[in-house]
Amino acid sequence: MSSAKSMPIYKKFVQEGIVKYKLHEFMEKISDKAGFHGVEISSTPIRDIITVYVESPGVMIGRGGRTSKRISDILREELGIQNPYIQAKKVDKPFLSTRIVASYIARRIAKGERYKKVAYSALGRVMAEGAKGVEIRLSGKFGSQRAREERFREGVIYRCGQDYIENVEYAVKHVLMPQGMIGVRVRIVKPGVRGPDAVVIKEDEIERIRERIKSEIESLSESEVVEIPEELEGELEVASEVKEDESEQA
Incomplete structure (x- = not known):
């Protein structure tokens, strides 16, 4: 330049x-x-x-x-x-691009294909590419009816917050038809996105803690094992008998 x-x-x-x-x-x-x-x-x-x-x-x-x-x-x-x-x-994966999907829908609608068939076809192809979620909105005048909006959605779509800013790709396309303008809006959540409610279990961390506890138990010597004195054993027996009597009376 x-x-x-x-x-x-x-x-x-x-x-x-x-x-x-x-x-x-x-x-x-x-x-x-x-x-x-x-x-x-x-x-x-x-x-x-x-x-x-x-x-x-x-x-x-x-x-x-x-x-x-x-x-x-x-x-x-x-x-x-x-x-x-x-x-x-x-x-590499064209149907993970919102611009490509919006253009695909707009071109097929311009050729006269049914908008529902086109939308569901695009929906399936996006999810087949591994997307976590997709939403397609078509707004305008379809046929001779009044203008309205049709929504097609599958999977998870974030609406606001940091998850929407970082993980949702958005594109808009317009197609001019004899009855007027039709707007195509596409939102896609890419594969591998982890939401705020996702729980991740670290198996390797759990296994490491188990091994540490096991090694600590094995390292304990017999002298470190706490034994209950005889006088406390008698008190424990009396307490257990009293508890059994109370349960029988109840």
């Missing part, structure tokens, strides 16, 4: 932030069919490497690299990135 040499440092950071935002917005729009997940840009003295994470890298690059070349020309003209190099990387 080019910038003037005399530019103050804070203005440089602001300009780079604006370029990154515009780049993300542009790449999300142009690589929607490829299943856009995210984009990273790293600047070197020779060129700016733009890494796009998508579901289908082949769709992103195009036949013979035509699509990537066209995107490079647009980035050079629109965003001022002088020497961009675009590379596409495949997302």
Whole structure:
């Protein structure tokens, strides 16, 4: 990303932030069919490497690299990135990405498929990837009926607090239909997330404590074993007899 040499440092950071935002917005729009997940840009003295994470890298690059070349020309003209190099990387588990899931639902609804079928299909594929929970909300006018919201949920979804901030990924997508706009909102709780109510039993710690207690018991000598005096034994026998009599009377 080019910038003037005399530019103050804070203005440089602001300009780079604006370029990154515009780049993300542009790449999300142009690589929607490829299943856009995210984009990273790293600047070197020779060129700016733009890494796009998508579901289908082949769709992103195009036949013979035509699509990537066209995107490079647009980035050079629109965003001022002088020497961009675009590379596409495949997302390992695409249906754990809320952006990919939201785009998947929006594309299928735009093709005229039933929204419930599409939502349940996406729900199953997300859980099959190992997600702890998923929620899909579709809002808008379906068919000739009034606008409403449909919710589809499976697993655990955190609503607020630190668990929501750290463990829930959120994405929104809109699709324009003849009857109006339909909004698609997706929330996913990634695999391996441990909630505040989760109880973890440390088996190795328990086994270590057992071994320590066992070794301490074995190390006790006969002289350290406490013996009950004879006079106390008699008192204990009398107390037990009194207790038995009280239980019989009751």
